[in-house]
Amino acid sequence: MPLDTSTYSLALLRLDGRRWNELRRLNAQISTQAAADGSSYLEMGNTKVICTVTGPAELKSTGGARAGGDKADVRVEISIAGFSGVDRKKRGRNDKRVSEMQTTISNAFAQSLFTNLYPHSSISLSLHILSQDGSLLAACLNACTLALIDAGVPMRDYICACTAGSTSSYSSNDEQADPLLDLNGIEEQELPFLTVGTLGNSDKVSVLVMETRVQVGRLEGMLAVGVDGCKQVREILDQVVRKRGVKILEGSQL
């Protein structure tokens, strides 16, 4: 197995044997926890996430004064299991990266859900990361979409997300670099990448996060590949939802 990403140009193969425009195996299930209002389990390669939804529920007034506004509050809580990464590491409650992800997810769904239908209430999303191998934020977004559908929260459309990167690092300044779809953990450590989420089948970008440096010339290609990847993800999620729908209609299980 190649030790780093430098061999890509030899055969146009990535570290795990994929081509530049291929997603990893994406697997999802819906309604995995019967006790929750909505739940899902999602795997993007070796990144594994469980999501449960509680709500929409009435906000308990904590301060006594007006709680909440005329829209529902979307609250996100992420907990990362100690065994999920290579190194066993305990993240503190106020980990900056985690709270940033929480905010990103919460903002995205505050836009796509019809929150105005539920004034003075809250929708809580709880995410458990079981295993990390890149594209963590994207996996969380996708899992949330599924869980929210399961919970029956009305939404404009799915938010589907994936990552896109570039085959060579910033400093190597390679003009021939190919864009990459859906990076795994090792690729994320070595290569520039962004996370993009789109709304439904449109090209409307609802989430875009990028924390690495890349030449601006490569950005357009990366974004195009990412948006295209989101559509593929939507296809897969949609199938999961429909399969679930068929099952319910058959009444074989509920």
Place this chain on the structure above:
Amino acid sequence: MTSLKRSLGSDPLSSSISSKVFVRSTKSGKVQKIVRELYLRQDIPCSSKLCTACLATAPRDAAGVLAPFVLSAKPAGTKAYPNGHYLLPDTNALLNALDLFESTSAFYDVIILQTVLEELRNRSLPLYNRLIGLTKSAEKRFYVFFNEFRLETYVHREQGETINDRNDRAVRRAGKWYDEHLSQAVKAAGGNKKSVPTVVMLSDDKENLKKAKRDGVAACGLKDYVSMLENAEQLLDMIAVVKEGREIRDARAQESLYAEYYSVSKMMTGVKNGTLHQGIFNVSPYNYLEGSINVPAFDKNLLVLGRESINRAVQGDVVVVEVLPKDQWKEPSTKIIEEEALNKNENADAEDGEAVVTERERKALQEEVKKVHSKSSEGRPQPTARVVGVVKRNWRQYVGHVDESSVSQSVKESRKQQTVFLIPMDKRIPKIRVRTRQAGEIIGKRVLVTIDSWDRDSRYPIGHFVRSLGELETKGAETEALLLEYDVQYRPFPKAVLDCLPTEGHDWKVPVSTDDPGWKDRRDLRGLQICSIDPIGCQDIDDALHARPLPNGNFEVGVHIADVSHFVKPNNAMDAEASIRGTTVYLVDKRIDMLPMLLGTDLCSLKPYVERYAFSAIWEITPDAEIVKSDFTKSVIKSREAFSYEQAQIRVDDASQQDELTTAMRTLLILSKKFKQKRMDAGALSLSSPEVRVETESETSDPIDIKTKKHLDTMSLVEEFMLLANTSVAAKIYSAFPQTAMLRRHGAPPKTNFEELANQLKVKKGLELRTSSSKELADSLDACVDPQEPFFNTLVRIMATRCMMSAEYFCSGTQAYPEFRHYGLASEIYTHFTSPIRRYADLVAHRQLAAAIDYEPLDASVRSKGKLESVCKNINVRHRNAQQAGRASIEYYVGQALKGRIVEEEGFVMKVFSNGFVVFVPRFGIESLIRLRDLAETEPESTFDAEDYVLRTSGSREVEVELFEKVVVRISDIKEEGTGKRKVRLELVKTGGK
């Protein structure tokens, strides 16, 4: 109830997904478990031009470009494989004989498996890089097949199977698949069975070959395969002997000569807790049995004495040593010990009863020890150490010649394989034992060899012969030898580089219209009276100058530097090549350019009478040489004249010359003297190195005469303004890019470096050398004069120079500001800006300066600290190598110029040993050893007074030689048996007064 299902089983594609779990331990000792996915696929092409099926599914990159297929449709055949064949080497085959695969006479159409590539990378990075180079060359047709990702060729490691066995099985499986796949491909195309090439697995592993036979995979031992080829004998020599040698030895079960190395973990822990030390191993140029290592824990170098302690370390290796107990500490040797003299006529084939230390060596060392013990406590013993392990071998290819005496006469003519000794040109490298069938042919030739291994049971390292460079002492062979030895890139520029040149070629001109984009932000300085001053015959003119009085009584002075960064854009092929070459190398008869000729000697060169792009630094300077303001700009200039130093000097001295150029040069000269005085007052050192110039006949470049370089005022004129430009630019780019400016520093030498010289001066001349600051040192060097001997001061300066650190390029973010200091120039900050045609560092400085003045944005590559650091590391090495190559070239030509002549000259004693002394002859800039045994037919008796640096001989010849003494020597030339170099030989005629 719903439950989480195992998703893998339900996936229809699950057969093509595998996962790999492995455990690794990190540097810090942690154990990590890594899980990786592996996607197996069926669209990885075989890359044979015979196959159309693969072509249909072959991968395309994001731009839709298809990689062309590599393996030829009609590969070459041999007797055993008449249908033609593709080669499939395993890892050992590549490890043992990569040189073979690089040869141009055979080894085409080779399939490199991913398994093999990765294994090779883990075993040897240099070999891996060479192999990657091969896969990129179109004519050799090497194809990397990613077998680990192809469904049919992926091999799962079985329970209890070793990783090596698993990899061998993967290679056989790939061979099998290729075989079947190719027959199918040919069948599909309607060809007959005869045209299916055989896929031949190459291996040195008997077990693997046996299994291949069992599995029905065509396989062949590397040696057997090579013997089938036409020029088998030449090629056979290139196979490393490691394997075979080991088998023989195993059978004999010989005892080991050297101590075993510690395990890696033992070394790592030892270094960490301070019981062991790590450093680079250096061998003394005078004594091949004495090495030294500089480690942070000791301020003096650790000495490693004797073959047993050196324990197979070779010059340049990174080793781990253990310090010996204090009672074994010694002084550095005062005796010259040369390998050729001691171990002459050894039989290379003899293995029996070989001892690590020969009897003669033991004797030589014992005498040393005795002397140390008899010495009074005033001696300054140095800590000694022994090598317990090698962290990293720094072996390269070595140039040398075959020790004729090691070739047995009877087989000289025959083709029988025999073992010979190869003596490297670099005296610090031990003899290399090489097995060859061409012993007869390579006698008297310069040859290139590599070291393959050095086992505990072999006294000398074992290597193999790579190629012959030509007859000894022919200009071609010696020049190539020199370039190889100093790792100078001398091959012609590849096409990709030449493609980066302006298409107009020599017709390129500065655009006439000032609206042209080339003129953007360029100042028009064509009206200025600019001229250049360089050595005679200089073609790559980097710099030009101008000066003119200003109405307020001050002067405007400009230094104009060739605008190379306009032509060499970052990250293209030309830039990459230049950054690898790092510098232009000047030999006596040859110049190896950093940039293609078109740029170096024409388009960039600030030639007279034509318009050129330049990068100008312009100052306003008061008559007292104070800088009022400075300004940097890209410009267009037109040099009025290109002077040589001599011409310029004549013109300046001739009072009748009153033209603008000459008066400007006079102004510059006056200012330069003031600048110099200021520098000297600040403590700049004026050091000295022996410099001579070889005059050659223009046609044949045969040396005619040797001249010592004369110093002219105009030389320091140019030097001062270049220093000024460099320091100004350094300050400017540092203020713009505090983290990533390309700078040059010269560290203050540690006090211990001067101890020896200071003591010598004190004892012999009663002079004091103060070294606490560069100013002190400069002043005390000025005081080192001998009224009777004007050269004495220069001699001391030469010796002091050798105690200095070497200057180095660095990236500003890697050092604290006080460390930026240039000790020799007594400047706070310094860089190289003024020679971008011949130094890569200057080119980087140009790019940074251009960005600092907002001329153009800074490219990412010169903005990244990591990248700059690696650039610095490379150019520091290249710079040093270029200097050494230049010196070696002069040395060679001095030898040639003196060939057949006998001259008597004055010389000075620079160093005294107990059995010889070193004499320096200023007239020719040569320095050579005179051994006791050179003094008379029978070696005279001697007593050596180490405290007084006096060597007295008695018996067959009575002389008394002391340090710094003036002597007369007879100079003749001799072919040095040890290195095969023609060298000057000095004989003592008489000593100073007597």
